[in-house]
Amino acid sequence: MGATGFTPTSTGQTASFSQQSQGQFKSPHAIRGCVVVELKPCLVVTTHLGLERVAASRIKEEFGVEAEPMPGGFQGLIIVYCQGFDVDLLTKELSSRVVEAERVLPIYRAVKADLEEICEAVRSLAPQVLGESESFAVRTERRGHHSFTSIDVNVKAGACVQSVRGNPVDLENPDKIFWVEVLGDTAYVSVTPGSVVFRKSYDRKPNVLVHLRKIVIGQVPYLADAEASYKVGVRIGRAVQSFEVKELVITPYTPVDARPLAGFIRGVLEGIDSRYSIQTRSYSRKVHRVPVNLFDLYQLVRDYRERNIPIIATSTKGRYVGEVKRDVRRIFENSDKVLVLIGSREGLPTGVLRFSDLVIDVLPGVTLATDVAAPSILTAIAGVLAEESND
Incomplete structure (x- = not known):
């Protein structure tokens, strides 16, 4: 998903962030000659509290992209903005080169923080990322004030994924995980292999x-x-x-x-x-x-x-x-x-x-x-x- 090649379309991007109140975001803009290009959010990165600025700085140094620590004042988060990158490759490279990053999620859909819009987002993604027999789970992190809960999102999104081809739900050891990161008025949807989550137990792991x-x-x-x-x-x-x-x-x-x-x-x-x-x-x-x-x-x-x-x-x-x-x-x-x-x-x-x-x-x-x-x-x-x- 995303353009091929791990190279930005233009070098020397200079971005500026607008003033933000909690839960309201404006994308940065890259100035290229006389043209102002709006950069799109491409990754959600989580980190330990207090390390947001350090991690964002490392991301900027390593990849030449814009990284916004604590968007909307939400701690433990970084939004990475970029254009012209292969998002999946960027996810892989960032995971292997930025040790402060706890979780790196490629953004495949950005929609309004609304249950129906989230449903449509995961429904459209499901055929592209899920094999016919693969199991899945939905994980939601919600920040800000909403009329729904994280459990509401999990249930609704899970039903919408299943409506496509009836894939089984496996909350313990899924083949794929649909991540829904709700930040204020926006919901970012990502999909990763279930293996990205380190687990305390798995099949054949002995219990002493x-x-x-x-x-x-x-x-x-x-x-x-x-x-x-x-x-x-x-x-x-x-x-x-x-x-x-x-x-x-x-x-x-x-x-x-x-x-x-x-x-x-x-x-x-x-x-x-x-x-x-x-x-x-x-x-x-x-x-x-x-x-x-x-x-x-x-x-x-x-x-x-x-x-x-x-x-x-x-x-x-x-x-x-x-x-x-x-x-x-x-x-x-x-x-x-x-x-x-x-x-x-x-x-x-x-x-x-x-x-x-x-x-x-x-x-x-x-x-x-x-x-x-x-x-x-x-x-x-x-x-x-x-x-x-x-x-």
């Missing part, structure tokens, strides 16, 4: 949560002064909640001073609460809140042995996890619960290693600090299990 939810962490507490114990506890709490393990058991194994132990426990609980509150706001799925218990390490090991629940101990004296990954996989395949023991400062007692089903070292040659041990060990185990899931 099912394995992590089997893990009970037995963590020997970090005991120094109360404040240091508290800080390490916060980091461990945030880590185990990030992985959403089945349970955390704090496991002293000798008589300890109550004050630093109390600081450690307080830090763990606060770390879990802090991370959990972020997860519940950010995730669309239900979040598992990690329960915390206190149990003597030796009694915990004895209890799990008697109930035939597998125990994996972690130690610099263990086998490299990459060498025993089949054993790790076998344990998780055959068990609903797995106890993973993590030491602190002096490591785990030798008797505990002897009573474990497997002793692993996740990073040979490196002694992990207590506050990073849990996330490092969980990452290593999850990596082994994810590799197996994807085989």
Whole structure:
């Protein structure tokens, strides 16, 4: 779509922008000799807030086109104006050369911000961009005040696309995405491959949560002064909640001073609460809140042995996890619960290693600090299990 060749029809374009109020736009004009040519919007570029002018400047330097940051006062947006460019090629080149650009959308239609006009725009585009069996989705970003919502646009535009040849809608993994960027009184319509959107999940991408939810962490507490114990506890709490393990058991194994132990426990609980509150706001799925218990390490090991629940101990004296990954996989395949023991400062007692089903070292040659041990060990185990899931 657009003229062929990635070269402007004229060099030395000088553009001027008219005064704008929010939602009202006037295209810039290029002065070519004595002729004033109105430049047309050809791209909508989104960027992080505060980087609009930086990104616009980079676009101008790289391609010699006019780029208007924050059109109509709308943050996070840049409108690129050009003439004589292959819009699709410009989109591809800009995406690969301007790192500040979050999303680059070629403008195929610019219409009044009206549901019927948007409908006609996508209806006319559909035969040109959609194969007979390709799925699609509609994504709308609306800025300004309107009598309709973004959902209204998605529903209306989706129905109009389907009316052409009945293509299936796939909101999760579409072959093509119709983008409707509504800026004040104008709606810009674009179409891109669905692959331009980075997704958290896709077919055959392993989900390690099912394995992590089997893990009970037995963590020997970090005991120094109360404040240091508290800080390490916060980091461990945030880590185990990030992985959403089945349970955390704090496991002293000798008589300890109550004050630093109390600081450690307080830090763990606060770390879990802090991370959990972020997860519940950010995730669309239900979040598992990690329960915390206190149990003597030796009694915990004895209890799990008697109930035939597998125990994996972690130690610099263990086998490299990459060498025993089949054993790790076998344990998780055959068990609903797995106890993973993590030491602190002096490591785990030798008797505990002897009573474990497997002793692993996740990073040979490196002694992990207590506050990073849990996330490092969980990452290593999850990596082994994810590799197996994807085989």
